[in-house]
Amino acid sequence: MEAAIAKLQAEMDGTGTNAYIKLIGDFLIKHLQANPGSADQVAAADKTIAKSLLAMQTEARKKAGANGMAMLTDDEGYAVVLKYFGLEAVSPHRWSKRFRGLRSDWTNYYDGGTTCGI
Numbered sequence: 001m002e003a004a005i006a007k008l009q010a011e012m013d014g015t016g017t018n019a020y021i022k023l024i025g026d027f028l029i030k031h032l033q034a035n036p037g038s039a040d041q042v043a044a045a046d047k048t049i050a051k052s053l054l055a056m057q058t059e060a061r062k063k064a065g066a067n068g069m070a071m072l073t074d075d076e077g078y079a080v081v082l083k084y085f086g087l088e089a090v091s092p093h094r095w096s097k098r099f100r101g102l103r104s105d106w107t108n109y110y111d112g113g114t115t116c117g118i
């Protein structure tokens with residue numbers, strides 16, 4: 001688990017002011033602390049936080065309306081990240097209990113509790 005957290009931390013530290021990389025990195029670290037068995041998937045060399053954001057962008061584009069605007073809810077965004085890393089998505093009812101602090105941070109970065117994927 002330490003190697004996976006170190007990998008995430010290195011990516012977070014190397015991104016300068018990219019708040020989204022830091023936010024998802026914090027989410028994944030908390031996920032690892034709650035689910036240590038997920039460490040191998042997160043530590044995989046071909047998986048990065050930045051690429052998980054691209055997966056989120058791709059998913060949001062699928063929902064784009066006529067005006068080109070697309071949004072994901074907090075739960076949808078986190079589920080895409082977990083899916084990208086090959087991890088089991090947590091049901092929305094469990095988000096608020098397991099990641100309560102992150103949920104409020106997430107909505108601080110986005111308007112109205114929704115996440116912009118594009």
